[in-house]
Amino acid sequence: MAANSRCIIIGASHAAAQLAPTLRQQGWTGSISMISNEYALPYHRPPLSKDYLAGTKTAEQILIRPAAVYKKCDVGITMGVTVAAIDRPNKQVMLEDGLALDYDKLVLTTGARVRKIDIPGVELNGVFYLRDLNDAQQIKMFTGANKRAVIIGGGYIGLETASALRKIGMQVTVLEAMPRILQRVTAPEVAAFYARIHKEEGVEIIADVQAVSISGDKQVESVQCHNGTEYQADLVIIGVGVIPNTELAEQAGLKVDNGIVVDEYARTSDDDILAAGDCTFHYNPIYQRHLRLESVQNALDQASVAANTICGNLKPYSALPWFWSDQYDLKLQIAGLSQGYTDVIVRGDIDGSRSFAAFYMREGKLLAVDAVNRPQEFMFGKRLIMQGNQLDPAQLADDSLSLKTLLTS
């Protein structure tokens, strides 16, 4: 690599914040430019629905790295600029304002955006989606003790938001279209646990109900459902999933399939264009299938792989996905992916306490663990998944037995 080589990173995301300094650590001597359509240095997104929303952390406290680090690494960051297109034959990035930037290596860390719903009234003041710092900042102008919030969508974002809003004394109702909350991501037992906790914390959860319209005179006042019920609201937050930002890649003719397709070295179908994080569709050797993940772990690990690839150091990406969700005094840690499970084994009192672990099994092997206030089950669970041994359900359920004893050394 030459000192005049140019690396452009599109999207000032979690992956970008990992990628740029790693490039320097790996010896990239050329220029590094980050282009972002937001107006902030890369920040931690998870606190937006947790500590930031509840007011216990400021925007500055959720920055991934301080400005000084980018300066020290000589990383140029252009904010508030949207990339219009990638011109692969000329190896240029075309900006919305007409400017063209040359690249030698291009990395797409474009992330994902919220899935929108199309019902009357979504444009009203006080109706929000939650993905960016800007969304969270605006939401905060509508929060306040004893005000009423309606959350559309009972996934992790919706439930974390409910928890944060309860913390500041709001009255919260969660509307879920599926028969239960967390339908896509957890077993019924775990969903029932969260439904109980939210009820104990004063949140009203209504499942099997579809929001069909939002009403108000300029400002939101209520949400109407398909069955004729209506909920008063000073604030509405919609959290119904995300879709990957693949348009730039698609328009440039790169392979896209439920995300930007990358190989184990984070390369797209063009060797000089790489991608990392939520926007990618990649092969996971542990689960032996292609995945698109929405997680910090994936953004960090894949970005490190991409930086290494750019510097000529080919290290294949292979990591066990993991996730976390903080709600009230509950710390949920999720190891692995549960899709395709046939049995769930529970350790601990899931019906009465605030601590348990759920093991997702298939053919006697552990696929994934949901651990609530159980860091050991999470940590050892990760290793048990990686080891891939046959496990005895009775031992997994036995709370007196440390999971450590089930590991083969």
Added chain:
Amino acid sequence: MPRVTYIQADGQSQEVNLEAGSSLMQGAVDNMIDGIVAECGGSCSCATCHCYIDADWIDKVEPAEEMETDLLDCVSEPKDNSRLSCQVKVSDALDGLVVHLPTTQF
């Protein structure tokens, strides 16, 4: 600003100045010190910011809470002076602190 020395498992050391009130993890990330992964960004969820507090300093550091000690039981090569660096806040009282890093966070 408290001065902290991070020593890698291979003996290489880096001395940096940290803002009082920031964590040992953030100090490592801000100064691009290898060996601290910190996937969860400091929410005591991932145990990838494991470090050892130098024996001369262990008594001066606030003790770990239960969630942290539970996580520490599961890291590779735990020792009596093991801590998650995201949970250790630096202060002027810790000026000169020496921290040792493990060979791996996984």
